[in-house]
Amino acid sequence: MKIDDLEQMDSEDLRGLTSNERRKFLKMGLAVTGLYLGGTVLSLTSVKNAGAAGVVPEDGQYPYSPHYSMVIRERLCIDCERCKNACVKTNHVPAYGFRTTILEKRRSLGGGKHETIFMPVLCNHCNRPPCVRVCPTTATYKDEKTGIVVMNPPRCIGCKTCMTACPYNARYFKEETRAVDKCDFCFNSRLSKGESTTACVEACPADVRVFGDLADNKSRVYQLVHAPETMVWVLRPETGAVPNVFYINS
Amino acid sequence: MKKILLLLVFGVFLLSSGMLLADNEGMEEEYDEDIYGPEEPIVWVKPVESVVFEHKVHTMGAELDCESCHDDLFAMEAGAAEENEDFTMATLYEGGYCGACHDGSSAFASNTRCTTCHIGVRGHMRLIGGDGDEGDKH
Amino acid sequence: MNNNFLTNILPAEGGLEAAGTGKYNVVMAILGMLTLVGVGAGVHSLWVGHEHTFGVSRGVPWGMLIAAYVFFVVTSTGLCIVSSVGHVFGIKNFNPIAKRAVFLSIATIVAGFLVIAFEIENSWRMPVGNVIGANPTSNIWWMGTLYGAYLFFMLIEFVMLQKNLHKTATAFGLAGLLTGVAAHSNLGAVFGLLNGREFWHGPYMPIYFITSAAMSGCVAIIFFTYIAYKFNGWKMNDDMKKAMESVAKMGALMMAIIIFFTCWKMITGVTGQPPGKYEAMQTLLTGTYSMNFWGGEVVLGMIFPLLLILAVRGRNMHVLFIASLAGMIGIFFMRYDLVIVGQLVPAYHGMGLVDYPELLTYVPSLHENLVVVGGIAFCALLFVMGEKLFRGHLTENH
Numbered sequence: 054m055k056i057d058d059l060e061q062m063d064s065e066d067l068r069g070l071t072s073n074e075r076r077k078f079l080k081m082g083l084a085v086t087g088l089y090l091g092g093t094v095l096s097l098t099s100v101k102n103a104g105a106a107g108v109v110p111e112d113g114q115y116p117y118s119p120h121y122s123m124v125i126r127e128r129l130c131i132d133c134e135r136c137k138n139a140c141v142k143t144n145h146v147p148a149y150g151f152r153t154t155i156l157e158k159r160r161s162l163g164g165g166k167h168e169t170i171f172m173p174v175l176c177n178h179c180n181r182p183p184c185v186r187v188c189p190t191t192a193t194y195k196d197e198k199t200g201i202v203v204m205n206p207p208r209c210i211g212c213k214t215c216m217t218a219c220p221y222n223a224r225y226f227k228e229e230t231r232a233v234d235k236c237d238f239c240f241n242s243r244l245s246k247g248e249s250t251t252a253c254v255e256a257c258p259a260d261v262r263v264f265g266d267l268a269d270n271k272s273r274v275y276q277l278v279h280a281p282e283t284m285v286w287v288l289r290p291e292t293g294a295v296p297n298v299f300y301i302n303s
Numbered sequence: 304m305k306k307i308l309l310l311l312v313f314g315v316f317l318l319s320s321g322m323l324l325a326d327n328e329g330m331e332e333e334y335d336e337d338i339y340g341p342e343e344p345i346v347w348v349k350p351v352e353s354v355v356f357e358h359k360v361h362t363m364g365a366e367l368d369c370e371s372c373h374d375d376l377f378a379m380e381a382g383a384a385e386e387n388e389d390f391t392m393a394t395l396y397e398g399g400y401c402g403a404c405h406d407g408s409s410a411f412a413s414n415t416r417c418t419t420c421h422i423g424v425r426g427h428m429r430l431i432g433g434d435g436d437e438g439d440k441h
Numbered sequence: 442m443n444n445n446f447l448t449n450i451l452p453a454e455g456g457l458e459a460a461g462t463g464k465y466n467v468v469m470a471i472l473g474m475l476t477l478v479g480v481g482a483g484v485h486s487l488w489v490g491h492e493h494t495f496g497v498s499r500g501v502p503w504g505m506l507i508a509a510y511v512f513f514v515v516t517s518t519g520l521c522i523v524s525s526v527g528h529v530f531g532i533k534n535f536n537p538i539a540k541r542a543v544f545l546s547i548a549t550i551v552a553g554f555l556v557i558a559f560e561i562e563n564s565w566r567m568p569v570g571n572v573i574g575a576n577p578t579s580n581i582w583w584m585g586t587l588y589g590a591y592l593f594f595m596l597i598e599f600v601m602l603q604k605n606l607h608k609t610a611t612a613f614g615l616a617g618l619l620t621g622v623a624a625h626s627n628l629g630a631v632f633g634l635l636n637g638r639e640f641w642h643g644p645y646m647p648i649y650f651i652t653s654a655a656m657s658g659c660v661a662i663i664f665f666t667y668i669a670y671k672f673n674g675w676k677m678n679d680d681m682k683k684a685m686e687s688v689a690k691m692g693a694l695m696m697a698i699i700i701f702f703t704c705w706k707m708i709t710g711v712t713g714q715p716p717g718k719y720e721a722m723q724t725l726l727t728g729t730y731s732m733n734f735w736g737g738e739v740v741l742g743m744i745f746p747l748l749l750i751l752a753v754r755g756r757n758m759h760v761l762f763i764a765s766l767a768g769m770i771g772i773f774f775m776r777y778d779l780v781i782v783g784q785l786v787p788a789y790h791g792m793g794l795v796d797y798p799e800l801l802t803y804v805p806s807l808h809e810n811l812v813v814v815g816g817i818a819f820c821a822l823l824f825v826m827g828e829k830l831f832r833g834h835l836t837e838n839h
Contacts, residue, residue: 132423133351149492152668157795166380169418169426176787183637189582190570208570211562213502214581219639222788225499231563258351259417284503288789292636425796 106289109278117200119266121238122297124277130171139256143242149227152236153253170260176223176236177296178202184215185227201240218294339363346427349385353427354420376403450603456832463744472822479815482808483559491562494808501784505805506560508777509813513553518625519658520546524530525618529611539686541834542662543599544827550818551593559812582631625650639717640783652698655734659692659766667762669828683775689755722785742771811827
């Protein structure tokens with residue numbers, strides 16, 4: 054081959070690759086090494102925990118199916134507490150405990166005036182739940198299908214580590230069952246019996262709480278969380294728990 | 304003791320957030336129930352807990368006279384509106400009850416600023432001097 | 442068979458003769474009674490539920506029992522560390538205290554287990570749950586499992602020491618030390634790995650736990666050795682005095698390190714007012730726990746014993762005892778404050794909530810106090826019994 058011929062040939066160096074091809078290759082490499090080094094822990098392209106950039110997960114990157122979540126349309130809450138009462142009734146919550154409650158924020162409007170904002174709170178069914186990590190006997194775990202953080206009461210030894218680990222104060226010890234009790238999105242009381250929503254959502258007169266499958270792009274939760282010009286936030290994002298209860302301002 | 308005082312102060316702040324047109328000078332004037340209506344805030348618990356109404360804010364503050372609401376929108380009799388089946392937000396949006404003025408032009412619209420009037424169970428408890436339900440206590 | 446085993450490990454002669462049976466019986470009776478009262482309070486609490494008998498709550502789920510448990514296992518780990526200085530690492534000065542330290546490390550961890558058994562509301566579910574539900578990401582699982590192994594190793598080590606099988610004892614001593622340190626740093630990690638608890642979160646806890654274990658071990662062995670000799674009217678030989686001096690000096694070094702650690706914990710808790718951490722730190726420094734902190738932790742637990750040990754260069758046994766007594770009390774305050782203050786800042790702090798406590802409160806209930814007293818009494822009972830049965834834990838064949 055003459056040197057001239059060589060110059061005529063297609064280059065085989067990286068310049069010949071389209072950026073898309075390059076990206077694909079890189080991604081594959083990262084996925085492979087990530088998987089090799091422990092998958093979700095180190096992989097830069099991890100699917101399960103993606104969305105660390107913001108609180109709203111990237112489209113299609115919901116680890117569960119149905120990926121149950123709740124959207125709280127915060128400014129509509131009027132603290133009528135029907136949700137609380139419905140929860141107590143449905144899930145047999147004793148007087149000394151709660152699975153969901155309503156907190157109250159105050160914001161200055163200037164000029165000595167204030168507005169009140171009611172903030173419903175409940176278990177956030179985190180993607181990376183601290184309570185599940187610390188449980189010595191896996192008495193609390195993330196349901197593999199739905200992602201709901203559930204309790205297996207007979208397994209609970211009552212060490213209460215999950216209660217100290219939860220960043221949301223979502224757990225209490227229920228003497229009646231001798232186990233920690235918490236919101237399970239009404240999995241035991243309703244969802245498993247064919248109902249499609251939780252007791253608190255059903256009871257809410259102001260349509261504050263919206264429950265559904267975040268992985269379904271036709272669901273209301275999906276549409277609310279991904280709506281344009283919407284402020285979406287979660288509580289205590291700094292703890293890295295990746296919660297599934299989203300708060301919005303519209 | 305300090306805590307109770309604090310609660311009271313918060314309660315007052317909360318109520319004052321409802322004073323749309325309240326001016327501070329007016330507040331210093333003696334409140335006369337014959338002119339301005341009952342001083343005690345009215346709290347409706349039906350159809351939802353708990354909504355506050357203050358004559359003071361509307362009469363002394365916003366300088367409305369009694370005829371503005373009585374007896375067309377609201378009967379004089381205390382608690383009468385609450386018993387009506389149409390005492391709902393839907394009616395308000397159609398210009399009934401509070402919605403006659405709270406329509407977005409005379410006063411803020413009924414479907415905005417919910418917590419101005421909806422003080423909720425927490426606000427109600429505070430108003431009547433009970434303890435608010437504290438999230439971290441059991 | 443059983444009798445044979447016992448005669449093998451119980452020294453029939455030699456060593457030190459315990460005090461008269463009258464005095465011994467009275468003390469044993471009192472300690473036994475207190476233990477029973479504690480156990481009674483614990484069983485009652487399990488029966489009716491902590492909700493009704495304990496001061497713990499949803500917001501502060503861990504109370505004084507956890508603090509007492511931490512106190513006991515820190516002491517146990519420390520005693521194990523101190524014992525290993527002599528007969529695992531071969532520093533001869535430490536040999537005379539080694540047997541007692543091994544025995545007491547067993548006594549303290551057993552007392553710790555007794556207390557935790559009443560803090561965990563369904564402790565009977567633990568043996569099965571720990572196996573069929575084993576969770577390798579849970580520090581509390583590791584801690585429990587490793588402490589189980591630790592107790593096993595320490596027991597074997599003690600038996601081997603009694604049988605004068607020193608090589609085997611050393612091997613098990615090393616195994617005990619390693620599992621003890623692993624278990625104990627995991628206990629630190631139980632607190633340190635909670636992202637939602639700013640006061641605890643970070644690498645400080647496991648590191649601090651090990652260092653303060655070493656300090657506790659030194660303090661505890663001085664404390665118990667002195668009482669053993671005083672109570673039984675024994676006279677310390679020169680080797681023992683030398684050992685006490687060495688332990689005291691090691692203790693003083695550990696106290697200095699703990700003071701250093703505490704200074705930086707304080708500074709990082711205050712500088713820039715880190716949310717959550719700052720409020721908790723202020724509670725310690727100037728708030729409701731400031732007496733505990735400055736009086737209990739700093740003065741009794743660090744400054745006072747350090748100064749006393751330095752003042753007599755570790756050579757006056759009476760002064761060393763006073764230092765160790767102050768140290769023991771101070772260390773209890775350290776554990777208590779660490780456990781409680783870490784929980785006082787409520788979950789939704791710094792969000793401008795109305796009618797929401799800035800800080801939670803916790804007061805130990807009568808039941809909790811009784812269980813802790815019972816645990817201490819049980820530990821003391823084992824100690825007194827051990828002195829008599831094992832004739833002052835003397836090490837003769839070194």
